[in-house]
Amino acid sequence: MKPLPERLERLLATLEALDRGDRIEMLVDVAKRFRRVPERIAARPYPKEHLVPGCESEAYVWAEPQADGTLTYHFAVENPQGISAMALAAILADSLSGAPLETVAEVPADIVYRIFGRELSMGKSLGLMGIVNVVRTAAWQQLQDKIR
């Protein structure tokens, strides 16, 4: 298994050390730290090409290139009850922004189970994995552009 970006690995280790109740509480607090995409990047109504396919929380993803060649990831979650999507977005924005593209492109989508636990419904887990996949794809595309 390829190593995960360092900040993400640290967070996962913290979450996995908690029992379910404490993990949920921590994730609720993480969701509160979620910040919607800044207006300099995108404003409502958000363009559909940034919409995560299959996510019922109506999540959007943007990747902003940085001077060092990495990406900063921004998100919007339009469903106000999409707390899990907000928590995941906050985690990905914090732990993958500025990380080496090679490691971001290799982050497995099923980290959502390491974050939320195995009790996710199939629909919810696939929607959350969709968010991770859009981020991975953005990193992979940036890598391809660099090679060209």
Next chain:
Amino acid sequence: MSKSIEERGYTKADALVSTDWIQQHLNDPGVRVAESNEDPLLYNSNHVPGAVEIDWTRDLNDRVRRDYLDRAGFETLMRRIGATRDTTIVLYGDKNNWWATYAFWVLQLFGHSNAKIMDGGRLKWIQENRPVSREVPRYQPTSYQPPERDDTQLRAFRDQVLQHIDRRLSLVDVRSPEEYRGERLHMPEYPNEGALRGGHIPGALSIPWGRAVNQEDGTFKDASELRKIYTEENKLRPGDDIIAYCRIGERSSHTWFVLTYLLGFSKVRNYDGSWTEWGNLVQVPIENPSAELRDEAAA
């Protein structure tokens, strides 16, 4: 001003309570309010003060087989939430009460008839700026001796659905029209949960669950509006033998609740295998209008 629940003409109006009623009964020891959501973080983010969580995957489903909890599991659940057989359990949740009606339906499999749904669900409670709490309450564990789960009256299985097709009895597909027509394998904005074939069960009527609710606040439409949809437009009769289905049984439990409690239909079953089973079964009949149209265009 909207009509009260009692004024809406429902057959079993006492299966539904308002947000006002809940607020008046927050400290009623005979009432246990329970939140049931799709999003696993939502309850912990805040909830009706004193409400417990019933998680549909963790609490209501068998961990290994695709089935519901058994008698012992139900006993454990009721004990955990501090409910006796006399407790009035009021369910509410996200997604227009999909998961609340799903939990309500499971309660009926164990004969807990003293159950209600909070009209409008979580969305209405929040919209009305009613009190919320993050405190997870702990209740004195109770003694609850449930009967064995009885699937015979309220639950349908695939062989019964096949018999229903042969006998031309009523099937109600509550998914989106796009899913019904076979244009997509999952509801709009949702992922595909693994169905290999699209379309619907032959003979099924398309009556999307959402037609039963008022979009602005998630409350149920009144009985006259519901009758227009189910009995006038779709010719269902209260004595019909009806099987409702969706994708995994949650949306169809919503329609099951509407038909059984709000309109007083006497024989409605929920096919919880739904499209994630039917769309993967080998050799079962399927109607797929979109595929037929594609074939005609290609000919």
